[in-house]
Amino acid sequence: MNVWPLKFRELPDGSMLFSDDAGRFFKADDGFLDRYATDELSVADRSFLKEGSHSFDREFDLPWTSFAYRWSQRQSRPEKMNYVILVPTLRCNLACGYCQVSRAPDSARGFDWSDETLAGVLLFLGGLEGPDIKVEFQGGEPLLRVDLLETVRDFCREKFSQSRFVVCTNLQKLDTRAWAFLDADDTFISTSLDGDRTTHERQRTHDDNVTDGFFRNLEQAVARYPKGKISALPTVDVANPPDFDALLDNYERYGIRSVYLRPINHQGFARKLDQGDNVLARWNRLHSEFIDLLIARNHRTGRFMEEYYFTQCLKRVLRFDTNNHVDIRNPNFFASDYVVIDYDGRFYPTDEARMLSRIGRIDLGIGDVATGIDQRKVEALNSGAFNHFDPDCIHCAYQPFCGTDVVDDISRYGRIDVPRPDTWFCGRHLSLFDKAFEVLYRKDKPTRASLAAWLGVAAWDDGMAPVHS
């Protein structure tokens, strides 16, 4: 019998987690690890590993092929380009303290698409093979140029059989034309809501009347549109986090059950903010406490809310169909299925790459709409876009579920070959998956109810978190 390589990790509670490259996992004790490493597996060990599909007899026999299938299903396969993030203007009518891309003032000139850039964008979209497209309008505040949004949307509806549009808006000032644009069934709203009113005003609006304007528009949008049309994200300052109970109450009040808790982004100008020492450790603790708060709240109210990214991580542990979230997938090849086009027509592989370029740290632009995508630069970035044979990741029990973030590494360290455990990305994801597995192995009713809701299963079953005893 051949055993597929098992990676192991001692969890914070002292237990030992094992996983294989295809993502099957189980808990066992130190004794099993010693027997495995010294080639002295017992009959019971061998039986457990065989039943768990961790072994095979010969290459290409059924267990081998089954493992290969499961491994392949965990890989993110490049699809056709079907997702574009467009920045028709860098101008914004807010001046948030941690704005990530150095927005331009509302009245500034030279920060919108020119006619030539618009024509180039449409030419690029026209060259995509389709049949479907998702367009995310970012900014600045994209609704300041609703005319450009209309032109792009009309073009896409004509060109593609299926199209979907997301407007990332601060919902601050909406005129009749903006509301009309948002009214369409194929158009969705993504906004920022930093928690309770006090936090939102402190971090974003800075003025009572401006805050009133935002909440008035948010309430109007919630009343006007069906559930699922509006999503919102809070940006959390680890040095001054919001009251999470109030944040959840506020989100639920506006019909939003999914909260994507984001730290202040490091790629843009927000890096200058002083968040104190040990930011990563404090963020991880904050996030872990938020998950526990969610579980308790869900149990108390009977209404299930989630932390979006944590749910993604859980799904990546337990399911095959979560391989294409651009924030966590493996490999994470650049400019394969999505790309960003900035206000000046420049292509970027990700929005974070755009931010990083904007602050002058490095030019991660990969061409422009006039000359096309620079594949040479894309290939250079792609050399670090997977974790399979990274000298640290290859030993990590979370490797099958995790990803990479080349742009974040460049942003923080100026290079991509820093030992994984020393990176923010690794530190954050070790903590996330530690929490995921802690939660997966809990036996209390509140946790199991939340798990089932987050994973979309009828009920939690012990067999989903195996133990070899």
Place this chain on the structure above:
Amino acid sequence: MTDTTESDFVVDIPPRFHEYLDAALLRVQVIHPGCQFSRSGCAISVRARDGHSEAQIRKTVLHAVYREKIYAETLGMRQALVAAVTAR
């Protein structure tokens, strides 16, 4: 405040793992940059200065050796898997 606690000890490594010692040493030095590790025959000598307990460091060393052995012995399996799945 930096923990200046120092301790010297030796981690004996069973013969079957000796060929993986050098690779394991590289990894543990990254994990514990505040400690000094050196190979002395069939053992690893440790001068610990980073506040971690002897038991913790012993475990880290042993796990690193285990990992290198597992990696080396299964590399062929992984290569065959990737070759088969990505073959055109």
